[in-house]
Amino acid sequence: MKKNRAVFLDRDGVINKDFGYVHKIEDFYIYDEVFPALKKLQDAGFKLIVITNQSGIGMGYYTEEDFKKVNEYMLKTLKERGINIDKVYYCPHHPEGTVPKYRMKCNCRKPGTEMIERGVKEFNIDTTKSFLIGDKETDIEAGLKMGLKTALVKTGQGINYCKNTKAHYVAENILDAVENFILKENKN
Numbered sequence: 001m002k003k004n005r006a007v008f009l010d011r012d013g014v015i016n017k018d019f020g021y022v023h024k025i026e027d028f029y030i031y032d033e034v035f036p037a038l039k040k041l042q043d044a045g046f047k048l049i050v051i052t053n054q055s056g057i058g059m060g061y062y063t064e065e066d067f068k069k070v071n072e073y074m075l076k077t078l079k080e081r082g083i084n085i086d087k088v089y090y091c092p093h094h095p096e097g098t099v100p101k102y103r104m105k106c107n108c109r110k111p112g113t114e115m116i117e118r119g120v121k122e123f124n125i126d127t128t129k130s131f132l133i134g135d136k137e138t139d140i141e142a143g144l145k146m147g148l149k150t151a152l153v154k155t156g157q158g159i160n161y162c163k164n165t166k167a168h169y170v171a172e173n174i175l176d177a178v179e180n181f182i183l184k185e186n187k188n
Contacts, residue, residue: 013135013156058097
């Protein structure tokens, strides 16, 4: 069976503006360049998988239901533009969380790799032909551990990491990462 290619995407700071613990639809602003970027990836045959740390749940800032409402809004907004996200994985945990059931050290919280591992297994992903786009070094570390090619975007928190990143490519934004890194690497 032929393996699939995927792009693993962090959410806050990559897909949407990161105001810190984004959990309300009225605060969820998708960057304009996300639409053409994801469309190009989809048209090139990549699975689109979102992997997002949502420690605000574990910290008690918002609930899983709040997260799910924003997630549904994101998926609906993208679908209206012809973009299908194959899966969203999220980690609600935090080692110092205030909500007991989420207070733990886990392997799903990036730089842990569990969310990527689940995507690789569920969608039969070839990691050597797949990518990760993130705005934090923890995103990049998780991708590197899994053998993915990585791009750090300067949007969100990325500007704070771009000078000392281990990412394969530093991009202005998601569209730059797609056009000038992923689609070019994909041809090789």
